[in-house]
Amino acid sequence: DIQMTQSPSSLSASVGDRVTITCRASQGISNYLAWFQQKPGKAPKSLIYGASSLQSGVPSKFSGSGSGTDFTLTISSLQPEDFATYYCQQYSTYPHTFGGGTKVEIK
């Protein structure tokens, strides 16, 4: 199975900060990488697919990049509604494994 490693596992940031989360695959996955946001007690929400394509309705402050094994999710200016846990997922090969998550907390 492909292992997905996210870093950091948690971070503290202030409103207005630029935040970057990293996801590394244990083998190359081309650009078959998605990012999800999950708030406490809620279902995940799709943010990005194809490593860099924004899901419909997702604000442009979210951006993704990378290919192969190394990927990043960037939030350009953190807002109160962005404090949540973020997950990456590869959909190159079954099983479609998730990263362990990155919890973004208020500093």
Next chain:
Amino acid sequence: EVQLLESGGGLEQPGGSLRLSCAASGFIFSSYAMTWVRQVSGKGLEWVSVISASGDSTHYADSVTGRFTISRDNSKNILYLQMNSLRAEDTAVYYCAKSGRYGRIDYWGQGTLVTVSS
């Protein structure tokens, strides 16, 4: 608007069975693959299974292979997950998800809680 509504969760004893359902609306159900993902309370997301649009192709996580079966009824727009030989470690919230090209998830249901305990 895409809507996915899971049901069928509850308390079951170890070794027992449950069948989860996911009623879909707002899209052409028979044109899309569908996925089950689960989440243990306080933990991360775990991919469980996927079924192709027609239902003729399925894949499973190693942790559920041989015990869980994914299926769909395209005439009723319903996705199923039959869970047999349940274990305590199957306790989780189970989400169904609409899957686009290559099995990528684009929409999620709200989840149904499965608790396996004696």
